[in-house]
Amino acid sequence: MNRSKPGSGALLEKPRRITLNDIAQACGVSRATVSLVLRNSPLVRTETRHRVEAEMQRVGYVYNRVAASLRQRVSKAVALVINDLSNPFFAEFAAGVDEALGAKGYVTLLGSSNESTARQQQVLGSLMEHHPAGIILSPAESSRAADVAQAVGRHTPLLVFNRELADGEAEGFGYDFLGLDNVAGAHAATAYLLAKGHRRIAFFGGHAQSSSCAQRRQGYRNALAEAGIDVEARWMVETAPTRLEANAHADALFAADRAPTAAVCYNDAVALGLMLGLARLGRHPGLDFAVTGFDDISEAAVGVPPLTTVNADPRARGRQAAELLLERASAPAPLPRRRVIAPVRLTERDSTPDAADARPGDAAVSHPRRERP
Amino acid sequence: MNRSKPGSGALLEKPRRITLNDIAQACGVSRATVSLVLRNSPLVRTETRHRVEAEMQRVGYVYNRVAASLRQRVSKAVALVINDLSNPFFAEFAAGVDEALGAKGYVTLLGSSNESTARQQQVLGSLMEHHPAGIILSPAESSRAADVAQAVGRHTPLLVFNRELADGEAEGFGYDFLGLDNVAGAHAATAYLLAKGHRRIAFFGGHAQSSSCAQRRQGYRNALAEAGIDVEARWMVETAPTRLEANAHADALFAADRAPTAAVCYNDAVALGLMLGLARLGRHPGLDFAVTGFDDISEAAVGVPPLTTVNADPRARGRQAAELLLERASAPAPLPRRRVIAPVRLTERDSTPDAADARPGDAAVSHPRRERP
DNA sequence: CTGAAAGCGCTTACAG
DNA sequence: CTGAAAGCGCTTACAG
Missing domain, CATH: 1.10.260.40 (lambda repressor-like DNA-binding domains)
Known part of the structure; x- marks a missing residue:
């Protein structure tokens, strides 16, 4: 100057x-x-x-697409806000979104909230200043609808993925929702364990107040009810949905006699953590205890034992989310609000032995590891 | 109309x-x-x-930041192009970049190339139309400098991460580089195995012509040379850097007598694949064969056995990349070209038993699995 | 088919 | 401190 x-x-x-x-x-x-x-x-x-x-x-x-957007008053950018990019499930989802958006000539504006609702508000605010054509939000845990509405406004198409927003009905605030069929997935996993002869089956991990956890618990309960089995309170173990926390809480399963012989886990991270915890307690998941996961992250197939889990194909979900959003963004007239629940399927692997092989639920005894074929 | x-x-x-x-x-x-x-x-x-x-x-x-950018002729967006978002190493890197950019009021424009140079060209072209303040590129394998120069032009600051561009010196095309200390990392892993008494150590996986693989091989060779050991040609096994390929090529290690008792792997994906392959061949990684990885992806800590590997802290690298780029983008005068090589450290886990426990390198024999403590 | 003019929503000198 | 005017690089009617 x-x-x-x-x-x-x-x-x-x-x-x-x-x-x-x-x-x-x-x-x-x-x-x-x-x-x-x-x-x-x-x-x-x-x-x-x-x-x-x-x-x-x-x-x-x-x-200069920026100048063009300004004049045309529509942007070729879509904002994507992810709760946890370091979770392979969401990273794959993001890759799918970007892939489908790119194919339609859109560009992805990325933001990550690291599961913090405060950070999420900031990130949404900052992305909104770029006037995206729409927003895809995989919300941080316990995100509130009113907060999201405040950040996003009423004119930008919004698609929420995976988790419901709490206090859903802010007046005049509409959004599409793409979720997984959590009820069916957990039901399938539970039914599979029942078919293998298990009768004492725990539901392990997750925060009970999150919508996905509540739904998975529901599927689990339904399956047990259909088999005429009453859920015992001590079979329900709550933990943060991380490997570390799951590992730390493994012993909660064996606090009393007649402990479970199997556990339906909230997700793969929890299942992997639980398996470590079991090993620490002298149990051998896949040999004398059965474990199932949810998500089918890449680690699931490759662990020892490979994890029986519920596959949700996050990359395909990403593509689907992008398409749903763009449909709305380019719709000439307001579309009705949509809820899409993506199907999910059980992937059978080695972490789920028959009940006959499971160890009786009493105090841990030294027990030679069975060699697997 | x-x-x-x-x-x-x-x-x-x-x-x-x-x-x-x-x-x-x-x-x-x-x-x-x-x-x-x-x-x-x-x-x-x-x-x-x-x-x-x-x-x-x-x-x-x-x-409306778009309008402001147009008038000011500078944008608050940085483009991030990632070769493989489904690899947790790069997903973490992306999270780090986004975190540091967000802290400085910038927004991330995401693109992913899925290891395809053709797709990478498209993605770069599309992102350039948004006139980002700079570009962070984790290049697809065998990306050529001339192609990148053509897409990015000479006026947009560019930071290349992790892999060198082939045919590096396009005239007048400058960029910063942030890499890992591959030589030191592989050297440390090899030296660690040597200290445990191993003498026949393979270098397993990766494409020899990629810069990172060449550097890791160099570190490995240096360590063996310092120990007075000649590398045998059959210890060098080349594979695509994926779990699947590594698994498929495990038997290449045992093609002749006096097979290796340990392998320094190109990266964790390869190491995990090799461990599966070893199991298939009746070997027991962590008990009678030693394996090291590179990257320290989250699966490494949690596998059975947990993988001794070289940690590069991808999230911190992402932050660092963002800072390097923004320094250049906001520098009043042209900065000299920079090359930053980030340090790396060995993380010792259970996949690396002493040579004394390793099985002699002859044809596979049925061998009872040793129970670990 | 092509040109001249206005405008998208901001910022930037330049006066007052 | 505040206002009037011009301009960033496009697109959009409107004439010809």
Whole structure:
């Protein structure tokens, strides 16, 4: 600002970008014509089109979509806010979203909340300033609808993934929802264990107040009820949905006699943690105790033992989320609110031995590890 | 377009957004004043500022950063292009980048190439149209510098992470580089195995022509050379850097007599695959064969056995990448090109038994599994 | 088919 | 401290 040598102002300025105008002048046509070429309008004569395209090529013109968005008042960006990118399930989901958006000419604006609702508010606010065409939100735990509504406003299409927003019905605030069939998934896992002869089956991990955990517990209860089995209170173990916490709480399963011989876990992270905890307690998951997960993250297939789990194909869910959102964003008239529940399927692996092989539920005894085939 | 009822045009139009102008009029000041308030200029009287801020609050004004970027000719977005989001190492890296960018008021434009250079070109092109303040690129395998230069141009700051671009020196094309100390990491892993008494140590997995693989092989060779050991050609096994491929090639280690008793693996994915392959061949990694990885992905700690590996703290690398890029993007004068090699450290776990416990390298024999403590 | 003009929502000198 | 005017790089009617 001060002391600048006269005429030196331009020295630090960034080189002027090449614009539509430059192309137009070089070709002796108007800006409007070049703009039409850019958007493949049939109004332009082929010869003119070729001349313009050649010039753009020659000078390395890059389209300024920011300017176009401003004028058109619609943006080709979609915001994606993820609760936990370091969880492979959500990372795959994000990859799927980006893939499908890219295929339709959209770009992904990423934000991550690290499971903090406060951070989520900030991130949503910052992304909104870029006026995205829509928002895909995989909410942090116990996100409130009113907060999200406040950040997103009423005019930007919103798709919520995976978890319900708490206090769902803010007035006039609508959004689409894409979830997993948690009830059916947990039901399938439980029924599978029942078929293998297990009768004392725990539901392990997760926060009971989260919608996904509540639904999975429901599926579990339904399956046991259908088998005429009463759930015992001590079979329900609550933990944060992390490997570490699950590991730490494994002994809760064996606090009393007639302990469970199997556990339906809230998700894979919890299941993997529980398996470590079991090993610590002298149990051998997959040999004398059965464990199931939920998500089918890549670690599930490769663990020892490989984990029987419920597969939700997060990448496909990501693509689906992107498509649902873009449908709404480009709908000429307001669409009705939609709830889509994606099906889910059990993937059978080795972590679920028959009940006959399970160890009786009394105090831990040293027990030689059975060699698996 | 056609047949619209007269006067009905507004029906389908999106509701007009609230702008600076609306705020200015409501407060009886000029647009310029409101703009100054927004950017916390000291030029505005406190009373005026409060009045303006209250009005923005009241009507739910959201700043249009797109318009601001256009006028200012600088954007608050940084593009992040990732080769493989489903690899937890890169997902963590992305999370770190987003975290650090967000802290500085920037937003992340995400793109993923899925290890395809063709897709990477498309993605870079599409992101460039949003005129980001800079680009962070974790390149797809065998990306060529000339292609990247063509897509990114010479004016947008670029930071390349993890892998060198092939044919590095396009004329006038400069970029910063953030890499891992691959040589030191592989050296540490090899030295650790040597200290445990191993003498026949393989280098397993990876594509030899990739820069990171070449560097890791170098570290491995250096360590063996320091111990006076000649590398035998059959100890070097090349595979795609995936779990599947590594699993499939495990038997290459045992093709001849005096097979290795340990393997330094290109990365964790390969190490986990190799461990599966070993099990298939009747070997017991962690008991009669030693394996090390590279990356320390979350699966490493939790596997059976837990994997001794080289930790590169991808989240911290992501933050570092963001900071390096923003330094350049906001530098008043052109900075010299920088190469930063991040340190890396060995994390000792159970996959690396002493050589004394390793099985002699002859044909596989049935061998009772040793119970671990 | 093509051109001249206005405008998207901001910021930036320049006056007062 | 505040206002009037111009401009960022596009697109959009509107004429010709």
